[in-house]
Amino acid sequence: MVKSLDIKLLRDLWRMRGQALAISVVIAAAMATFVLSMGVHRSLVETRDAYYDRYHFAEVFASMTRAPRSLVERVEALEGVAEAEGxxxxYATLDLPGRNDSIRAIINSVGDGGATRLNQIVIRRGRGPGIDQAGEVVVDENFAAANGLDLGDEIDAIIYGSQDRLKIVGIGLAPDFIWAIAPGELMPDESRFGIFWMGEKALEAATNRTEAITSLSLTLERGANEQEVIRRLDTLVEPYGGTGAYGREDHASNSFLDNELMQLDGMTKVIPPVFLIVSTFLVYVVLGRMIRTERAEIGLLKAFGYSSAAIGWHYLKFAIAITLMGIVFGSILGWWLGSAMTDLYGEYYRFPFLNYHVSGEVFLGGAALSIASSSLGAIGGVRAAVQLSPAVAMSPPPPPVYRVGVLERLGAKAGFTAVGHMIARHIARWPGRSAITVVGVGLSLGLLFSTVQFVDASRTMLDDFFFRAQRQDLTVTFIEPRNEDVLYELTSIEGVIAVEATRATPVRLSFGSKSERTVIESASADATMMARVDSGGGEVGLPPAGLILSRQLAQQLGVAVGQSVQVELLAGRRITREMKVSATIDELVGTRAYAEEGVLDSLVRDGAPVGSALLRIDPAMRDHIIAELADRPVVLGVTERAAAMRLFQQMVEENILTMVGFYIAFAAAIAVGVVYNGARILFSERAHELATLRVLGYHRSEVATVLLGEIALLVAMALPVGLLMGNGLGQLMAAMFSSDLFRLPFAPSRATYGFSVLVILFAALFTALLVARRVNRLDMVRVLKARE
Amino acid sequence: MSVEDSQALRTAFSARELCKVYETGETQVHALRGVDLEIRAGEVVVLLGPSGSGKSTLLNIVGGLDRATSGDIWYGDTQLNTLDDAELTRFRRANIGFIFQFYNLIPSLTARENVRLVTDISQNPMGAEEALAMVGLAERMDHFPAQLSGGEQQRVAVARAIAKRPGVLLCDEPTGALDSATGVRVLETLERANSELGTTLILITHNAGIAAMADRVFNFLDGRIASIDVNQTRILPSEIKW
Known part of the structure; x- marks a missing residue:
């Protein structure tokens, strides 16, 4: 009994293959994005956790100017500390042959053969450095690859003011440098910043720090209170120029990775649901129509003795079969895209292994969600099929009731043609289905728009950060803050046009129970090169007293303008002062505080207001200036605005444009699915009328107008709806993707509006024309012989 | 001469050796097996015969809805079997009014709008209101088909067919779904179109009584015209016995 129904099911699927496929594609997109983001998220989390665990990534970190190695024992004796290592x-400046830019490395001391207890090196090739072998280093894998370096190669470096020749004995990685960025830079650049490891005794000798350390790493005992340990550690480290201990959440590498994971998580929460909603709609519409056309058959089957449940299950199976196709295709696509995306992560992050695997749970979860949404869409139709009594089902359905609408009464005066009335009344007759087409196409537009606007967001960031906020050509960072003499020294370099000082002082800001580690950037009130630009584009000047906080920071602290925060210096004089917040500023990058140079000087009182120097230079003299700066031992590094900008643009082009490419395809898939199903249903409902028009002497193109006109009207209605939803989705995603590190602005350009609309219009037009071709195959004779 | 120009015709249709073969899978159905005919302008012709004898096939070919497999069919001096799809559409648009058993009105359009569907695309139509008045539906012009009786719907279909002042009205079982009183009213409007507008009327029916209102009756059998009866006098629809 069930078997013949199953044969009908297969034939129905084949007969409606176009519509079924269109729905499957949307479900596949939901499944693919779900598997992609969940799979990559879990793979990254598992990889990170395994890496941290296996190579003993520390939990608390502290830096200082210089402390005796014996401090480690005292730290280890602190309550709650499991292990400590100093x-x-x-930092070192490198001189790679043929390279005329500032290349830097951070050199970490390690035990003999590279042994450490915490933050252990993964030796990929070669060996660890000897504890006292001068010049032997392990170089991180990404830096080596980016610069074509290999075992046995030698590099000239300036370490602590003196020239050294380093020899690569190993290629490695470590869990505290999964993501690494040079001081003063915005983006990682593995060709210009490397992580090196050198034997402890050798580095002590090179930096004149016998039996001394500059940083501490700790692990905690189970159940230890991290905040308490940090507080005690700070007390211990303070006399040695400590800059404030912090946990993993403030660790640069870890927090950047966390940020990425948060974005992936956000993607899982926003994008697959959009596709699922559309698939629910499509199943609702298609199954509803199918059951209406099969009304007589349903009656007949019931008259033969098939139970209502068997018939309901039959139609539900139709929806589930379509969903299963989508699940299979989407799983494969998602798995493949996830693997490609994981490879991309492998390029940006320094992992020793990156195991991409998607667990069965992820597939099952995605499949369950897909089936649930399709079933939800099927409920209406299935219920109608179940409730239909055989006698009612076998008599023809009552004719649809049409009405002259209010709008149409107005339109009639404006000269609606009869065909115009047909279109308007059909839309009004099926408001639910029309609304679904409008919302479905709208969602596809919204999704596209909200992803394309990321390009604008990146451009706005680029513009704000590199064009409005920074006007210097070079930023010269010093090993430690200098007095103003250094400015005159830099001005004397040929080709340097102007020099300004700026300084970033590490502080802990507290308000009430909340506190944040950050820096206060200071400059003179009349400095012009580095400006603070509000998200509105306006510049905010430095007040003669008090602090400016980035709005993000103010929100984290819960402080408002006019209130005072506690400022605890984390370097030099470890004092704490109350300072008034005199303004907040909406910035896209970082969470910082700003103060006028004099205001900060009165706090720090070290007579060294120059942490870094901003230079405007004659471009023709650039190479000469870079070379001059490289020779100065006080210089830690030189950042070029133009290079940073190029890197940022490259990142945008590689990553964001690839992502946008995917979403163009996904959004177009929705538009195609919605329009195709809408048009096919429209065509099947109107085949009789369209044939009548042909008989009456309407040309094919005129008849197609009836079909295309209705779709065009619905798509036109979908455009404002879609842009509205796109604005909402875009703002939601911008908020979800924003973090302490940066905030994505929502600033879509007109081109983004235009581009998104064009893509959707093109997809809709293409699909509608595909269906309109059926007008050519209308059999006038057959249709007119039959009662409608 | 263009297909639009139909006023000066003396012969409406002529056909020579008209054949139509439908290919359905592996079997061939010979719907017409060599039909010769001549129909004069302004004539009333009834096609009689059992189901499957070829009446509807002929009507469809004459109306430009279908093409003959072989043979020639002329409308005046326009050879229909050489026209492409767009030319056939133009031919229908200009010259032919169709009336079917099941009305084929557009349910979303009122009676007036159903007629306007045709007047919107015609060269020299009468007003939709005038056409509806001719069929006695002046009072119900703004009703949707679902609000009209079967007979009223068929009269709207007639009004729609005559509104463009066609040279020919082709009717396939126009009273097949109607009771006798309603059927007579529909036939009266058709007769009026013939007598007042000079429209050629070709009418398929199973009802032999209706044959009495024709000038000539073509009796179909097995894809051929088996015989032609000529009525010396035509009776009025009201005199028809059902």
Missing amino acids: RIQQ
């Missing part, structure tokens, strides 16, 4: 971390 090391020297030293």
